[in-house]
Amino acid sequence: MPRGLPRASVLESLRLSAALVPPWAPHALPGRDLLRARSLLTALEARYGGRPVLVRGRRRGPALLVLSRRDVLRVLVEERDAYAPGVEERPFGLPTDVLRPAFIEIAREEAAALTTAALTTGALTTGALTTGARTTGVVDFARLDARWQRVARRCVYGDGAAGDEELTRLLTGLRRAGRRRAGRRQEVLSGRYDARILDHLRRAEPGSLAGLIAETPDEAESRGLMQAAYWLMGFGVTAGALLQTLALLATHPAHRKAARADPEHLRACLREALRLWPPVPALSRVTAAETHWYGTALPPGTPVLVPLAVHQRSPRLPYADAFTPRIWLDGTAAGEWWARPGCDAVHLTLAVGTAFLATLLRDARPKQIGRSLSPHRPIPHAVNLARLRVRMRPTRRKPARP
Template sequence: MRDGLPRASASENLRLAGTLFASGFVRGTFILSGPGCALTDRLDTQRRAHELLTELIRRYGGRPVLARGPGGPTLLPLSREDVTRVLAESDDVYAVSTKDKRAAVSPFLGGSLLVSTGAMRPVRRAYVGSVLEHAAHQLDLGRIAEEEARAVRGLVDYDRLEQVWQRVARRCVFGSGARDDTELTALLRRLRRDANWLGLNPRATLRQRVLSRRHDARVRDHLTRAEPGSLAAILAACPGPPEVNLIRQAAFWLMGMSVTVTGLIQTLALLAAHPAHCTRAAEDTGYLRACLMEGLRLWAPVPMLARVTTRETSWYGHELPAGTSVVVPVGALQRHPALPYADRFCPEAWPVPAADDSCPAAAGAAPAPDEPWIAPFSRGQGQCKGMEIALQTGTAFLAQILATRQPEAVASPLRPPGPLPRTLNPLRLRVALHPRR
C-alpha cells in the first residue's frame, strides 16, 4: 500500500477489466445490446464483479482502490464514507460529464445538462430543475401512463413493453401529437446505438452527426407545437438562458424516459414471481413505487456511476491529479453483503409514503440515509433531475396494469426461494398478464 491508497495488482486489474469495465461496454452503455446482454448473462459478469469487489473490500479494508481503467488511473470507492464523498460533493470537483460520455452523445445531446461542464453546468442545472419542478406541479403525466398502459395485456416481453412505453415518453415530453412518431424514436435508438461506441468508432460518430440533423428537426417541430400538458409546453412558458439548447435538452429527457422500461419489466417480473408482494402493490401505489425502486436496485440499468476529478484531490494521504476517473460500481454495491436484503426482493427496505401524502417530492421513495451506495438515480448534484417524473409515470403505468391484470412469471429465473441472480438479461424476461377475477 502506497501513501495509504491501495493499488490493484496486475491480476486484479485484469479481472476488473473483464468483469466490470468491459462488461458494461459489451452490454451497451446507452442502449442495451441483445448479443451483449446474452453474453454477459451467460458469463454472469455481475456475480463475478461482485465477488471481486468483495475480495477487494476484504483485502484492503474497504479503502478506495486505484485501478487501471479504460481511460487510465481509476479510483474505485468501496465504503459508505467514500461513496458518500464522491456522490455528495460538488460536481465542480467530481464532474458528471466525463470524456467518454461527451464523445458518445455530444453529436446529438450537446448543449443539454448531461454533457455540461464548467460555468455552464450550474446555469443549465438550475434551469432544468426549475422546469421539472413546474412540471411536477402543473402536469398530470401519470394520466398519460395510465392511458397507454391499458394496451398492455397477454404475453409481455421487453420489446412489447418498450413499444407502449415509448408512446408514454413521447406524449410526456411533446404531447399527444408525438404519440405515433415512431420515426423519432427510431432515430434516437440509432443514435444511442452508435453512442455505445463511446466515440471509439469514427464511422459511428460520423453517422451520429448526419442523423442528429434529422433528429433535431423532428424535435424542433414537436417543441414548436408546445402542446398543453407536456414538458414542451413548460419549456415554452419558461424561456431558458442562451446556455441551454432546448432541442437537445428535450431529446435528453426523451432518452432518459426510454431507460425506464428496463426497470418496469424487471419490476413486473419480480411481482409475477412474488404473488404476496404483487397483491399488496396492486392495492397500494406507495408500496408499488417501492417495488419499482427495488427492481432498479437489484439490477441497475446504469451499473457504474462515472465521475472525473476537475482538480487535485487527496485520498488517504495520496494526491490524485485532476482528470482522474472515479467509478462508483453501484450495480455491485447495491447488492453489498452488508445489506441483509442484498439478494432478496425487499420493497420494505424503502420508505413507503403515507396514503394521504399529496406532495410529489415528499412522496419520493429514498434509501435509508446510511446506505449511500443504493443510488438507482445517482445522488447529490449528479442525481437525475427527471427522477420524480420517471417514478411518477412508471408507478402509474404499473398500477394500471395491476388494476386489471394478474402477472404470471414465464420460465422466470426470479422465482423464490433462494437468492435472486446477480446478472439478469431484461431482454429475455417474459410475463403473462391474465384478467383479474
C-alpha cells in the first residue's frame, strides 16, 4: 500500500461537501437524504484500504475525512487531546444542572399550549377534524417548531425573549448564508443577530442561561455571546427530532404505550430519532498540533470530519434501519463510539425534549397521516419534515391548560 493520504477528486469533494452538511446548517432541507453519500464513502474506503481521505474545501485548506472505525477511535478516544472539538461541540463549563427544573417546566408549558390549540380549537392546521364533541388536531413541523423555538428562546434568554421570532429568523438566515458561503450577507446578518442577542443577555433574566452567564465570574461579553448563540442553535435543531419521534410513536403503538408510562423509554425513543436522522451528520474536530497520518503530516488547525450519520446507520448494525429504542436501555448502544455520553448541553436538551414530548403524549394520542413511516418497512434515510403530519386524538382526560 503506498504511503501518504489519498486526495478526493474535485467531483468527489463536491459530492461529499453536499452530503455532509456542516453543523451550522439548518437541521435538514426538505426531503434531503443525509446518508446518500454512503455509497461514495464505501467506495473510497474500499479503494484506499480504509485510509482517511483529504477532501478539498472551497476557501479553507483541505479537511481530513476519517472513514474507518479504527481511525475514528484514534481521533475521539486514543489521541483525543490532539484533536480539539469544533466550536459547536466545545463545552463551556456552566453549571447548567441548576436550570434543568425551570427548563423542563418551560417545555411542559409550551407543549401544553400546542396540544390545547390542537384539541380545543382545531386551529393548529387546516387539516383538523371534528368527530362528535371531540376535535382531532394535526401537528405539523411549522407549528411544532414555532412552539419549540419559544422553548429555546425562553431557556436561553428568558421569558422576555419568548416572542422574539425575529431572533430565530436571523439565526436561520445566518446558517443558510454560512452554507452558501455568502460572506457579505453573513456579515450583515451576524451584526444584527449579535446586537439582538446582547439586548437579551444584558437583561440577564433569572432562571435563564443568560442569567447564569451574568452570574459567572470572569465571563467576558464575547464569550457569553458565543455560549448563548450556540445553546440557542443546539436547542433549535432538536425540533425535527421531536416531530420524528412523535411520528415513530404514532406508527409503533407498543412503544407509544411504554413511552407514556416510562420517561426513560420516551427518552430512548427520542435518542433513536436522533440516531436515525441525526441533526449533525458529521462530527468535527480540529488538529491542535501537527499530526501524522500514513506518512503525511497535517499542520495544526486542519479540520477533521467523522461522518457520524453513516456509522449510525452502518449495515453492520442489525438495527441500522429499524426503530429500536431498547438499544438505549439494555446497554447495546453503550458499546458504540457514536453513542458515547454527550456533553452537558446534550443531556439537558434531551431532558427538556423528553418533557415536551411527555406533555404531548399525556394529553393526546398520535396517529400518523400518510405512509412515510411504517413498522413493517425499513426506516427511510430521509423524511420530509415539511410534509410530515401527525394527527393528535385527545385522551380521555381533559387536556391541561398551559
